[in-house]
Amino acid sequence: MTEFKQIMTDLKNRRFKPIYFLMGEETYYIDAITNYIVDNVLTEEEKGFNQTVYYGKDVDAATVVMASRRYPMMSKYQVVVVKEAQDIENIDELQHYASAPLNSTILVVNYKYKTLDRRKKLGSILKKNNAIFEFKKLYDNQVGAWLTQYLKDQGLTIDVKAGALMTDYLGTNLSKMVKEIDKLKVAVGPGLKHITPDHIEKNIGMSKDYNSFELQKALITKDVLKANRIIKVFGKDPKSHPIQAVISVLFNYFSKLMVYYYLPDKAKGNVARELGIREFFVQDYSMGARNYPARKVVSIISVLREYDMKSKGFGNVSANNGELLKEMVFKILH
Structure with a gap:
């Protein structure tokens, strides 16, 4: 979570890396970083010419390399995003771009549920350039602390029993947990400051008595x-x-x-x-x-x-x- 926070701080201060190779089993962090870049780096006018989103099943590494080597039009940056990049069969060929990336391109690669071997050529280059980030699933005993900190960052607190109910119901799936919290905030409204078991039961659908x-x-x-x-x-x-x-x-x-x-x-x-x-x-x-x-x-x-x-x-x-x-x-x- 510390690394995620540092990445998000840098992005909000517009300190961009040429490549973000985001990998691992915890997809919440991967999606959060990607969505922030897609939504915030370029203005709406700039996105039309300078933002490209590919999907791993529909693209090969050579196409991603060519797109990344283009220069932006009437913008300081272009953004190239590859979602589900674990489906690219020849992903190692990205090494031809990773060894000399353009500072005007922000390449975001989502490599979900898997990890790239850092000992191989592409992994070695990304590691050397501090461009590869691995997000591991939290252990069961880490989720409660994560939830408390996440809510604190949102200006919220949670009852101990309510926190246990959420972690029991949703396990280690952080994406689901964040979605349920977002739904809860909408349902309760701006007056929500402290989450109780009653909030969980009425708005998330889990019984506070039968779990x-x-x-x-x-x-x-x-x-x-x-x-x-x-x-x-x-x-x-x-x-x-x-x-x-x-x-x-x-x-x-x-x-x-x-x-x-x-x-x-x-x-x-x-x-x-x-x-x-x-x-x-x-x-x-x-x-x-x-x-x-x-x-x-x-x-x-x-x-x-x-x-x-x-x-x-x-x-x-x-x-x-x-x-x-x-x-x-x-x-x-x-």
Whole structure:
């Protein structure tokens, strides 16, 4: 995120690089940089002659090189954008331009879901010219901090539970998260300053009472009634509550609970650092440790693995997701 912020700061101050080769699995950053360049570098009058957008399936490297070598018309810059560049079969031929780019051209290459080998010729040239940027997917335990910072930059704050609901619902998909936040801002209006679970439920469509986060809470506290009420709702709507996503949330918690047992220093700050969580959630692990001995946690992790396999058809002949969830939760609680 630091590199992304620096790129955006430079762009807003009109400090442009000749080439932006943007690659990696986290497409949010790639799209945000590309969209800013497309929308802001040239005026509307300049764009007609000086802005070209290609798609990888419809273009080859030679065409991109020729376009990039053109000089702008009645403008200081021209912008050449290649979207879905991972579909260009001969992309290494861009080296013929990358070795001597024009300062009057801003070439933006979107190489999504993949990474270019920096040891090969094109990668080596781009690396030498500081023109290649890789954006990796965030880990589950990084998304909460990212969301808080993103909202802070927007002048917003978020309730801890609301943040957990969003990350539980949307996972590590930052593009979806930003779209949902934008929809929320429009729906609530300019008075929105602090996002609550009610905002999430009314405007994003996720129940604040029936979600994986609340199921985890019910299991931590051994609230059998609540846990069964939640999985009953999950079983009726497996599309919105896929069992694999539920298992992933629970596996993440119980795996960290196993680590918690063996931490010599269980001070709140140290636990948060070691487990990669916010201090607010440390109480969930101290409560879990009181309710589940270490031997039981090992068993639970085994159960979660078993039902992950069953949900994918291994060792399961006819049970549907709702039935599998019911069996799994029973084994966790008893």
